[in-house]
Amino acid sequence: MITSIGAVSIASVRGLGAFLGFVLSSLRGFGRTRRVIPRLLRSTVEQGTRCLPVIVIVGGFTGLVLGLQGYHVLRRFGSEGLLGTLVSLSLVRELGPVLTALMLIGQAGSAIAAEIGIQRNSEQIAALQSMGIDTHGYLVAPRLISALWVYPLQTAVFVAVGLGGGWLSGSVLLGVEDGVYWNSVARAVQMADWRECGFKALVFAVLSLGICCFQGYHAHLIRGASGSRAVSAATTRAVVLSCVAVLAADYVITSLML
Amino acid sequence: MSPPPPLLEARDLCKAFGDHAVLQGVHLQVPRAQITCLLGRSGGGKSVLLKCLARLMPFDSGELHFDGCHLGNRESDLAAFRRRCGFLFQGNALLDSLTALENVCLPLEQTTALPANEIRARAQAALEQLELGAFWQRHPGELSGGMQKRLALARALVSEPELLLFDEPTAGLDPLRRNAVFEMIVEQQQRRGFTAFIVTHDIQEALTIAHQVALLDGGRIVYAGGPDGFAQSQEPALCAFRDSQQSLLAATQQLRQNNRTTQS
Numbered sequence: 001m002i003t004s005i006g007a008v009s010i011a012s013v014r015g016l017g018a019f020l021g022f023v024l025s026s027l028r029g030f031g032r033t034r035r036v037i038p039r040l041l042r043s044t045v046e047q048g049t050r051c052l053p054v055i056v057i058v059g060g061f062t063g064l065v066l067g068l069q070g071y072h073v074l075r076r077f078g079s080e081g082l083l084g085t086l087v088s089l090s091l092v093r094e095l096g097p098v099l100t101a102l103m104l105i106g107q108a109g110s111a112i113a114a115e116i117g118i119q120r121n122s123e124q125i126a127a128l129q130s131m132g133i134d135t136h137g138y139l140v141a142p143r144l145i146s147a148l149w150v151y152p153l154q155t156a157v158f159v160a161v162g163l164g165g166g167w168l169s170g171s172v173l174l175g176v177e178d179g180v181y182w183n184s185v186a187r188a189v190q191m192a193d194w195r196e197c198g199f200k201a202l203v204f205a206v207l208s209l210g211i212c213c214f215q216g217y218h219a220h221l222i223r224g225a226s227g228s229r230a231v232s233a234a235t236t237r238a239v240v241l242s243c244v245a246v247l248a249a250d251y252v253i254t255s256l257m258l
Numbered sequence: 259m260s261p262p263p264p265l266l267e268a269r270d271l272c273k274a275f276g277d278h279a280v281l282q283g284v285h286l287q288v289p290r291a292q293i294t295c296l297l298g299r300s301g302g303g304k305s306v307l308l309k310c311l312a313r314l315m316p317f318d319s320g321e322l323h324f325d326g327c328h329l330g331n332r333e334s335d336l337a338a339f340r341r342r343c344g345f346l347f348q349g350n351a352l353l354d355s356l357t358a359l360e361n362v363c364l365p366l367e368q369t370t371a372l373p374a375n376e377i378r379a380r381a382q383a384a385l386e387q388l389e390l391g392a393f394w395q396r397h398p399g400e401l402s403g404g405m406q407k408r409l410a411l412a413r414a415l416v417s418e419p420e421l422l423l424f425d426e427p428t429a430g431l432d433p434l435r436r437n438a439v440f441e442m443i444v445e446q447q448q449r450r451g452f453t454a455f456i457v458t459h460d461i462q463e464a465l466t467i468a469h470q471v472a473l474l475d476g477g478r479i480v481y482a483g484g485p486d487g488f489a490q491s492q493e494p495a496l497c498a499f500r501d502s503q504q505s506l507l508a509a510t511q512q513l514r515q516n517n518r519t520t521q522s
Contacts, residue, residue, distance in 0.1 A: 033368055034367060034368055034371075035367050035368075115355075118351075122349060122350040122351060122354075123347050123349055124351050124352075124353050124354070126309075126314050126347070126351060127345070127347060127351035127352075127353070128353075129314055129340075130312055130314055130340065130343075130344070130345035130347075131340065131344075131364065131365040131369065131417070132336075132337055132340030132341055132365070132369045133364070133365070133368045133369065138368065146487075250263065
């Protein structure tokens with residue numbers, strides 16, 4: 001029992017160390033590659049443009065549900081006027097960064113893990129190494145770096161659409177005054193809330209994209225699986241670990257910032 | 259005047275996967291500007307040796323010397339080695355998200371400071387030489403197996419390496435394409451004068467094109483020398499390898515004859 005707990009602990013610490021080394025080596029390797037702009041643009045499109053519809057849809061429905069639930073709860077206390085506060089703070093502090101990260105993991109992170117896993121499987125990564133190309137800098141760094149602006153921007157879109165959704169269900173459908181709703185939104189959200197939102201988005205970007213790239217890159221090391229099964233296992237592991245990491249990091253950041 | 263040192267030399271190279279020792283003290287010299295073919299049984303460690311020579315796989319012990327210098331683990335040494343060494347993978351390992359031209363441009367783009375138009379011109383020249391000029395916009399998945407092989411060779415050649423390592427370049431190809439690939443390698447080697455090290459199963463072709471033949475058996479190089487010596491040697495390991503190839507050839511011919519008899 002103690003032995004197995006020890007083994008798991010050692011493996012976890014090793015894995016964490018390997019992950020941190022991977023992220024740092026990728027950022028360092030970025031400086032060793034050339035013609036980076038096309039790869040940054042491609043990564044931005046991969047994570048940004050392609051994921052935008054999902055972000056808008058999920059953001060809209062999240063705002064709609066928040067408005068609906070919030071209205072009925074607040075009405076019990078005669079506080080419908082605070083609906084904007086509830087919707088905006090929920091979105092800016094928690095739901096915006098977390099749900100955006102989860103959507104990006106599902107859409108872009110899984111695709112990136114699978115793509116890098118296939119590149120590993122078909123020896124494309126070995127080919128890059130044989131050409132003297134820094135594989136971390138070439139394959140991973142552009143994705144990590146573009147995530148640093150894509151995640152905050154997508155979060156901002158999510159929050160904006162969510163606020164619109166809250167207004168639609170709270171004001172248009174349930175009758176809260178437009179002015180009351182938007183005024184409570186404007187008064188509730190402080191600069192500190194936006195800072196927390198942006199910080200979370202940045203942390204989630206590095207964590208989730210880093211984990212997805214890491215799992216895809218090391219798909220060949222997965223025990224008991226090889227070939228397409230290894231890619232499939234790496235993709236699944238990438239999505240699960242990223243989601244868990246995002247939620248755990250959210251708790252830690254929130255508890256430190258409150 | 260002493261002869262120049264071999265371009266690549268392995269000294270006492272060992273590699274094991276768990277308890278299974280694949281390479282057990284490999285000594286091998288790859289002479290400059292010549293074609294060396296490495297033969298051996300399937301699963302005998304030929305590809306492992308090749309990847310160790312290319313420093314794509316770490317080895318457990320032993321030494322590698324390139325151009326007379328010890329090749330250590332320093333990043334700058336490895337980077338310098340990789341600039342002078344090309345590798346042709348068995349499955350070609352072309353980047354499937356890039357076009358043929360982008361694949362060939364890639365090593366120059368990432369490892370040299372050449373201007374973009376110069377890189378493009380060189381890549382197009384390499385494609386033209388291998389009769390792929392008309393297909394520069396195609397992705398690897400849109401090319402036939404033989405064309406992919408030529409594209410991989412164009413990518414390996416565009417950096418003008420001194421040493422080119424081939425991992426079973428004819429695996430999975432029909433006899434006609436196989437001959438074409440070997441002819442292409444010989445033609446390019448004669449034109450550019452690089453050192454070629456080829457891992458192959460094809461004993462006949464190896465004896466035809468190679469200046470030096472090496473046989474890997476039991477994790478060691480049991481023969482390294484001229485093709486004539488390989489064909490005539492009475493060493494038990496060589497005889498066993500030649501016999502196994504001949505019996506395989508005879509069995510295949512017998513099977514074909516049986517099939518023809520059944521069909522008629």
